[in-house]
Amino acid sequence: MNPVENNSAAQWLVRVQGKEYGPVDVEELRAWRDDGRLIRTNEVREVESERWFPAAELPEVFADVPQPPPLPALVRQSGLGELLGRTWRIYLAHFGQYLALSALVFVPSVCGQLSSAAANGNGDLDLRSALAGLFNFCMFAASVVGWPLYIAGLQILTTEAAQGRSATLANVVARAAKFWWRVALLCVLVYGAFFLLIVLAFGILAMLVAGPPSLVVILVALLLLVFQVWMFSRVFISFLFWQPAAVLENKGVSESLRRSKELAHSEPERPSSQRPKWRGAILASLWFIVATALSIGPEWSTLTNYFHALTTLQDPQAIMQSMTASAQAAGLAPVALVLGVLQQVLRPLLGIAFVLLYLEIVPAPNE
DSSP: OOGGGOOTTOOEEEEETTEEEEEEOHHHHHHHHHHTSSOTTSEEEETTOOOOEEGGGOHHHHTTSOOOOOOOOOOOOOOHHHHHHHHHHHHHHTHHHHHHHHHHHHHHHHHHHHHHHHHHHHOSOSHHHHHHHHHHHHHHHHHHHHHHHHHHHHHHHHHHHHTTOOOOHHHHHHHHHTTHHHHHHHHHHHHHHHHHHHHHHHHHHHHHHHSOOOHHHHHHHHHHHHHHHHHHHHHHHHTTTHHHHHHTSOOOHHHHHHHHHHHHTOOTTSOGGGSHHHHHHHHHHHHHHHHHHHHHTTTHHHHHHHHHHHHHOOOHHHHHHHHHHHHHHHOOOHHHHHHHHHHHHHTHHHHHHHHHHHHHHSSSOOO
16 A cells, blocks of 8 residues: 555554554644654554655655755764875875975064174174064064965965965965955964963972962962863864964855864764864874974973073073073074974975865865
């Protein structure tokens, strides 16, 4: 018997997970449908028949209910090794353009460091030192101006490369310039938040060092440190994708931060290790390890002097004088300069990886 030919006066049985319910008429089936107790995939049969079939084939019940859209299939994710490999290939294929974008930041920085080293070597406050100070300020300003261009340009260039399109450096920079104010303001907000959290951590450590050795002080400081770490992790996760949100999706400032948090916490149906926030955290951690390895070696003696000053001196002015003397004594080591430049040259790898990760979450971004 064709179920389409059934009439509304028939009595029906419903089978759900092996249990039968009914008999009921069509009106009761509709009520069950409206309550969510009867869905399209449940089996039904007429009392006088032995044939079970899906309830979706009952026109009296489901003919006026639109078919729900199929659930979207999960987009295949590349493994971490595959993602890093693709990042490296894109970086090498467009090395000249990434180097030019990085130069917007590291060239003024290197020039300022060289000028500072020359001025410190002179020792006297004369016209040469004043000009060196002015030059350093100009280089610092140039580096600050270049940073938003670098961020926006990296997003645009990587997206073009990932989608198999070519773009000239001039075109990338011109398009990136349209996002300068937005990215600059977001840099102030994002980096400012991290700066305040780091200052809070140092303040807690200073309270531990300078305060009396009291159990209450130690417990309070430890609780504050735990809270600070918790806050830092939440802010870090929420800010993972603010750059592609601002540039690739053309979101405003507040919308970019909101979208970044949404992207970080997206795809909850995936295993924890495959969710964007954890993959992004792994990528950022890998870069942190690389950057630390490149910078901590040449700066180890200076950092040791800083720590010694913080733990042995109690007068803030004496601490600052000791730190300044340590920095001046260290000067500009050639090895530190070379490793610093190398770090800046490799920095686009982190941005490329995040853009590729973003493109896996949102395959077709709107610029």
